[in-house]
Amino acid sequence: MQAELRQSTVLLVHPRDSEGDAVAREVRRVGCRVEMAWPAPTLPPIGFDFALVAIDAEVLAAAPWLSGAPPVPVVAVVDGDKGVPVDVLRLSNAQAVLVKPCQPAAILSNLALARNVFSYERRLLNKVAKLEETLHASRQIEQAKLILMTQKKLRANEAYDYLRRQAMTKQMSVAAISAALVDAYGLME
Missing domain, CATH: 3.40.50.2300 (Response regulator)
Structure with missing residues (x-):
């Protein structure tokens, strides 16, 4: 040293x-x-x-x-x-x-x-950035679930399962699918 x-x-x-x-x-x-x-x-x-x-x-x-x-x-x-x-x-x-x-x-x-x-x-800064990214992804997942619950009349666990199936089908993360859904829904409003 x-x-x-x-x-x-x-x-x-x-x-x-x-x-x-x-x-x-x-x-x-x-x-x-x-x-x-x-x-x-x-x-x-x-x-x-x-x-x-x-x-x-x-x-x-x-x-x-x-x-x-x-x-x-x-x-x-x-x-x-x-x-x-x-x-x-x-x-x-x-x-x-x-x-x-x-x-x-x-x-x-x-x-x-x-x-x-x-x-x-x-x-520490890297950890904080990762935590902020995780928090942002969690919020988008919750928003996507709310959209699905409203639009498709699903319960919370069904909405999450739907997001998970879409993510597996498209070989993407649940966070990425959720972000796309939230963005698309935001454009439609």
Whole structure:
């Protein structure tokens, strides 16, 4: 894991000043490849393993991808003396926080933490999407059953059996048959 982290490609979004150079130097010192960007890019980083970002309200406004779902793990880089308001950190969706001046051990620890949190968040988002899809399909099945119960004067279990038979005949899912029926019925009204 550490060897993999050491070979990571990092986008460092930080002003090109002595502090930014110091952070870049420390990240290189642990073995990562670093590319600096300033001002903050408006488009999400492509081709990087991590984004280390000097977070403040102006950066959040300039880089909307930070407050959305960034494509890479984000580590907020904050000044140890000044800090950053908690609401700005929360809005950044950063998975870890690195305090300047940076130590090599802290860099690797925060990269590992950011990657783990990022992976966990992605798994949760995928589960939520699947649950929403299942809920939507269940609602359409219920709507299709109601249509059949009204139009064909069937009971609920008979309507579902009808949908199931149609799905098997057409080699489709009950959800797909239900969606087609609901869509067709919606067009007819």
